[in-house]
Amino acid sequence: MLVLKDIHKVYGKDSKRVEALKGISLEIGQGEIFGVIGFSGAGKSTLIRCVNLLERPTSGEVFIDGVNLQHLTASQLRKERKKIGMIFQQFNLLNAKTVFKNVAMPLIIDGRPKEEIEKRVNALLSFVGLSDKAKQYPDQLSGGQKQRVGIARALATDPHILLCDEATSALDPDTTQSILALLKKVRDELGITILMITHEMNVIRDICDKVAVIDGGVIVEQGSVLDVFSEPQQEITKNFVRTIINDAIPPTIKALIKEKHQENDSMYLYRVLFKGQSTHLPLLSTIAKRFPIDVNVIHGTITELQGIPFGHLIIEFQGEPSAIEQVLSYIRQQEVTVREVDIHGA
């Protein structure tokens, strides 16, 4: 569907030279919601603007449904862009035009007949829940309503792909939720592929299927959201995951553990990760019954990722090393990930 191959983008020359993208390759499947997360200046906007060639990559290729966009003439590219919707952090609404006119713009540009425009715009406004605002001007709308107009407008020409550059970054948390829900509806009901650019991990958690982490113009890690969230590999990814899943042991508890450990070194701390079905297992109570050890839950969180529960526990086992070995192998049979925590480092 959307394929980026080794995209490089260099701005400026000599002392002003900035290599914003250093070989980005991505593949996004039909109907996927693909998130790209990174800090400010990582190259996110540059990347998303390369997809519809608002920015020409210095090298590399952009394919949409097998068509190499860089090989198109100016007029072919304009046609192709009509199949790529885009929404923006600052909404980019036309202030001098009504909501209706804003949404109608792509259709007017495309030379559609008036009756068709009228029908289509009304349907779009009802899809985004703004039927009553057709005659209002952008300055009469809230941020969330403005982004709804932006989404309706982006959908006007039936695009296959929707590009979202920090679409919720200017919105408060509640409004962000409602816009994310709308974007999910866009994918679920219209089957549109979505590329989301963001610096907020909750956006990735709430609607993305896959995620790529971009840092310094390079994708440092990518995979399904569940995999990346449960076992982030890179330090930057771990930091992002920590912004929403707090897996660090609180300092007071850490101090307590260290104290206890000094008195008793047959104490073992483990990090246990449950995914999906395994969260429903009565794992800890089974262990306590079956094995001659004591179980103590130190810290834990359960989050939902794409409707799949994802749990994270720090557990203390007290008992003979041989018993603990048995416990661990039992846990591993349950498709639960378990790792020993270094008490001094954790």
Added chain:
Amino acid sequence: MALDWSYFGPELRTAIEQTLLMVGLGLVFSLIIGIPLGVILVVTRENGILQNKTIFTSLSVIVNIFRSIPFIILIVAIIPFTRLIVGTSIGTVAAIVPLVIFTAPYIGRLIENSLLEVDHGVIELAQAMGATPWQIIWRFLLPEALGSIILAITIATIGLIGASAMAGAVGGGGLGDLAIVYGYQQFQTVVMIITVVLLIIFVQLIQSIGNLLAKKIRRK
């Protein structure tokens, strides 16, 4: 010296008509030249939608040259050109030529400024929608800048009124000429006051209309 209204009345009327003619026609022609000029200056500049360094630089230099010549000198300097265009270099119609040459580059710059005020996001949006350069100008840039363009044209019109007062130098007539001939040369203070008051009303009227229109369009 008392003012003879039976004589002065028609004189004043003619002067008003001449001023209106100079400002009206001068404005129309200045807009016809100035608006495209401003648009070209915006689209051909660096990172513009039709970037073209040669066109941008040459137009910019030409505009600067005309903008730096004082109007009274411009009138005289372009007499041969005026004669070429309207067949004569004196009279109200002849005065319109230097007025246009003076005002069009000014309007060009003002329009350029108005268009540059349009958020770059709007152009990006238009491009992402697959708009042609012409559609970007016509459907996005100009409508979004319209409020600001109207204020710019208001300023230019007021400048034009001021310049038209100097057109007396080439026999252009008008209120300015009347003020100088009667008020200054013949010490008819009343005439001076009448013409100045008329000019003030004229300027106020233009500014109010401009503000009103801009406010209606701008919605800010």
